[in-house]
Amino acid sequence: MMLSCKEVTRLVSQGLDRRLGFAERVRLRLHLAVCDGCAHFVKHMKFIRKAVRELGTRS
Amino acid sequence: MNDFRVRLEEERPYLLRYARLQLRESSAAEDAVQETLLAALAGEASFGGRSNLRTWLTGILKHKIVDTIRREARETTRAAPLGEDGEAQLDELFEADGHWREFPAAWSDPDASLTQKQFFATLEECLGRLPAKTARVFMLREHMGFETDEICKELGISSTHCWVLLYRARMALRECLDMNWFGKK
Numbered sequence: 236m237m238l239s240c241k242e243v244t245r246l247v248s249q250g251l252d253r254r255l256g257f258a259e260r261v262r263l264r265l266h267l268a269v270c271d272g273c274a275h276f277v278k279h280m281k282f283i284r285k286a287v288r289e290l291g292t293r294s
Numbered sequence: 295m296n297d298f299r300v301r302l303e304e305e306r307p308y309l310l311r312y313a314r315l316q317l318r319e320s321s322a323a324e325d326a327v328q329e330t331l332l333a334a335l336a337g338e339a340s341f342g343g344r345s346n347l348r349t350w351l352t353g354i355l356k357h358k359i360v361d362t363i364r365r366e367a368r369e370t371t372r373a374a375p376l377g378e379d380g381e382a383q384l385d386e387l388f389e390a391d392g393h394w395r396e397f398p399a400a401w402s403d404p405d406a407s408l409t410q411k412q413f414f415a416t417l418e419e420c421l422g423r424l425p426a427k428t429a430r431v432f433m434l435r436e437h438m439g440f441e442t443d444e445i446c447k448e449l450g451i452s453s454t455h456c457w458v459l460l461y462r463a464r465m466a467l468r469e470c471l472d473m474n475w476f477g478k479k
Contacts, residue, residue: 239388239391239392239393240388240392240393240394241384241387241388241392241393242392244461244465245461248457248460248464248465249457249461251460251464252435252442252456252457252460253442253453253457271397272394272397272398273394273398275397275398275399275400275401276398276468278400278401278404279398279401279468279471279472280464280468282401282404282405283436283464283467283468283471284436285408286404286407286408286413286414286417287417287421287432287433287436287437288436288439289408289414290315290414290417290418290437291308291311291312291315291437
């Protein structure tokens, strides 16, 4: 079964907090290969992480 | 005042900003900064000019912030269960079958935003809209860089709950930045 976009967002977020299992990574990759919306979402998540890390470092 | 004291005082505004990002409530933030500066004064010898003063002070401040959070977590004993708000808001983003209602669009040149003061003001505003507990867990993770396990342990919540709070925080921030920053350009 293909993951839904909603499930993808949940897994992508968890991937920032724990190491995903092999099966999870495969299913994620399959979905991201065909879904531009979720691929953008992944970039947004990475950007948010970077931005929050830099928050307050420039005063 | 001696020279070290003056240098410590100069760092106070920076430290206060840092503490407020994490603690929100300004009296708690002020207390943590005050304790940090006192500890620094007492520990001047251990600083000894080895590292950057701000880095050293931020290190002490992080400990004070964690102490505060630990204390509060004990006092409030898990008042807000998983509900907080969250699930309904998430459901608005997706159709019943789990498809996006509105597919996320690319953000144009996000890295350029990182050089803009106004961007960080927007980001702080978005963080300010998160429910308190969600924001706290998120900032411990992403701003202070703790591991999820450590955060759960300190706050006495399960890892699953931690992941849910972090997920909600990220979804809400993405929406907020999309609407208030990237969508506007």
